[in-house]
Amino acid sequence: MIDLRSDTVTRPTEAMLESMREATFGDDSRDGDATVQKLEQMAAERTGKEAGAFMPSGTMANLVAMLTHAQRGGEVLLEEGSHTLNAELGGIAGVAGLFYRGIPGKRGAMDVATLRETIRPTARNQMGTALVWMENSHNRSGGAVLPLGHMREVYELAHEKSIPVHLDGARLFNAAHALGAAATEVARHADSVCFCVSKGLSAPVGSVLCGSKAFIERARAYRRMVGGNMRQAGPLAAAGIVALETMVDRLVEDHQTAKRLAEGLHRIDASLVDPREVETNLVRVEVRKSGRRAAQWSADLKQKGMLVAPCDIYALRFVTHRHIGAADVDQTASAFAELWKKS
Ligand SMILES: Cc1ncc(COP(=O)(O)O)c(C=O)c1O
DSSP, X not given: OEEOSOGGGOOOOHHHHHHHHTOOOOOTTTTOOXXXXXXXXXXXXXXXXXXXXXXXXXXXXXXXXXXXXXXXXXXXXXXXXXXXXXXXXXXXXXXXXXXXXXXXEETTEEOHHHHHHHOOOOBTTBOOEEEEEEESSBTTTTSBOOOHHHHHHHHHHHHHTTOOEEEEOTTHHHHHHHHTSOHHXXXXXXSEEEEESSSTTXXXXXXXXXXXXXXXXXXXXXXXXXXXXXXXXXXXHHHHHHHHHHTSTTHHHHHHHHHHHHHHHHHHOTTTOOGGGOOSSEEEEEXXXXXXXXXXXXXXXXXXXXXXXXXXXXXXXXXXXXXXXXXXXXXXXXXXXXXXXXX
């Protein structure tokens, strides 16, 4: 099977497995664990923040960020297609007790004029903005990358009003590659940032939330509250360390493979995808013109040996990663072409 459902399907490398066997087994929530601490420090350095806290998932890192930044009843402003609003099962309201307002955006970038009008202070009869949120790269917009100028504008706007900013950087290093910038340059436009080692970086589990020392100290308490204390997490952190050391630079290969796939699909029908819009390792493919739903396309592609996930009623998301090469995407485009002819 050619598995294009997600970059989370990547398997750990031999070097990761080796490092997991050699990892320390300290209790991270009691005396601390040296391997976890090393990963947290590396993550802080890579994002230009003071400290980091290892988390079991990106969803939990985001949830803990909300809990740490904002008081119950405050309002979070985030782009309306954000992963947090659409795929994290309402933790923002149900667990963190926050209200939210989706801001319309283009390719994941909030409309700044609307954001400016929507930010407001708490008053007797008015719920105030507690947190501003960005996502880079942006999952539902097909891995679109927020330009640094946009991020700076949002950050400055929020800071003028003394509102903290969080960056969901699940694929932060993909965004950095696409921008030709260091990850620190992307993360500097946010007070806190999280990224996943479990996606294109190929580690089996984990994300790191980074921010100031005081923020991370408070975040550790919220992590415990939501059940994220992992105890002997050394082996997981060990794989994360190898991921940061060896897997960041190769992400560019996934971007090239994604572009090749988009070009192949575009040749079949221009309505499917515009390759110029493919900036990272996600390819959003619109199948509306076929009149068939994404779920049907997914089932038909499976028959041909390709796993692809629907991301909307009429859209599929193809994700390239370490186990997908040029031959795989060419085969996928050929299979798609045969099905397209029949549809
Ligand atoms: C932008 C974004 N944020 C957060 C997450 C959640 O990460 P996890 O699956 O580790 O909870 C994802 C997962 O795909 C994502 O794409």
